[in-house]
Amino acid sequence: MVVITEARHTSPEVGEGWKGSRCNVIATTPTTLHDLLHAMGMKTDEPLGDSNFSVPVWRVRAGAVLQHEGARSEFVHVVRAGTFKCLKTSEDGYEQVLSFAAPGDVLGFEAVCRGRHVSSVVALEDSTVFMLPLRDLSRWRQLSPALDQALQYALSRQLARAGEIAEMMAAVAAEVRLARFLEWLSNSMADRGQSPWRLYLRMSRRDIASLLGVAHETVSRSFGALAEWGYLKVDNRSVEIIDAAGLHACTRSTRGMADEAPRRPAAAGRHRAAVAMAA
């Protein structure tokens, strides 16, 4: 039913000559619709008579580009395993990260209304994705109400997440932005059944900085600050949340307010006097 004509992708325009210039996105053995629905978080695995679906699964190596901004879009991807970042590349080469994607997330749906991808998608680690051909999508949704419902739910989540990302970027202080990001990541881990305390960041500091709208040096400093506050233990990309309540309190610092002093004089009182405001 679905003919895979091309099993090789290269990344000429975005990551010109990315690490390992061959076979970064390759087809593997297809799987069932049931598997797809399970990955999308559908608990109710109704028997759904259509078992003749054959859903292509592709393997994406770390650093490989799954979707090219501006390219004609032919597939909607659903993350099966791994992590991705979505980004827009400015003409001066700056990469603006828009979001991170984890298993169950839908990638490339923004292209439905234009036929071309509006952002690039890059794998942050070796990952696998389901490939849903755009031209068959509406037919598939008609054939399988379960798939249709799963897609609507996923899109709804995606929309809700966009609001959460805006909340992160809107914070005044850089540490608050990072705290919100880490809490969001922690909640994502919990939703996925993994430990919300021990995080391993698949993305670089620069990627986080881009998402949060700050300089990457500021992200480094903010990590140091949150660690010094006693909320985190940071070792490169391994982050352990020590004081979730304190981190959450740090999250609640909004623009135009002066009530909350994120003071945590736990360690040696060397942290800067950001708390020396009104009584």
Added chain:
Amino acid sequence: MVVITEARHTSPEVGEGWKGSRCNVIATTPTTLHDLLHAMGMKTDEPLGDSNFSVPVWRVRAGAVLQHEGARSEFVHVVRAGTFKCLKTSEDGYEQVLSFAAPGDVLGFEAVCRGRHVSSVVALEDSTVFMLPLRDLSRWRQLSPALDQALQYALSRQLARAGEIAEMMAAVAAEVRLARFLEWLSNSMADRGQSPWRLYLRMSRRDIASLLGVAHETVSRSFGALAEWGYLKVDNRSVEIIDAAGLHACTRSTRGMADEAPRRPAAAGRHRAAVAMAA
């Protein structure tokens, strides 16, 4: 088919006692599916046999709350006329604006996955919306492929817009953020067939500031700067774009680059200075 049980809404938790405490959201005469599809931008008005659809239309007065954050969601709204702002209210009362909605936009779909609204929606002017009952939505989509397609397109647009908003907020300089916002607004106007040059802002400076993640005074100053640059003519909420090319050049200022120097302190420099460099 659709029973409207309650024709009055008040806004107890969000805008406690908003201007005019009665009948701010009221039902009016229903309309046809064809009308809904037209408002959603579907050019291909196929006859679609189901003319027995009766789509409720409600009227929302300026300042009225259409959706309450945290409230159980029973409807997905499609803007028919007017303008809205979507926002999250922090516990300290700060309003974080997430997006603005114009005719054709879908409101409240983020609630599909949780059953509760994740953000509030407030009318910025007297407006009208289509009410699509959530419990009937999937059935309606099955009955009318045209409605289904229109919804998918609208959701795709919405997702793409989220990326654009992130791009606005990520800019370093405040004037760049405002320039990107104005260009986005201008493009929205053009898509809607209205003049992209003469804009009337339905939202306050504070709302814009919240969306862009800056202080509202900074928005005022940025308006002044863009006007002094010669890109705009600003009169309170009436904005006229004088030099679209210059405004667009201002838009292209990304983090980590040193190309631009929009320094034009004196009013003598009349023509665009952004083209002069790039050497």
Added chain:
DNA sequence: CGATCGTTTGACGGTGCTCAATCACCGTGG
């Protein structure tokens, strides 16, 4: 006309952006 809110402008202080240097971690090749 007065009250309230929105907008603008000013002054000041602090945060974070920029430019650097340093260190740690790799994979490569001598």
Added chain:
DNA sequence: CCACGGTGATTGAGCACCGTCAAACGATCG
């Protein structure tokens, strides 16, 4: 085995930008 770039992370110094506080000014509505 250790030099050798290359990338990412951390830290420091300086200064411009913007957030905060404050006070006019203007618009809108009762």
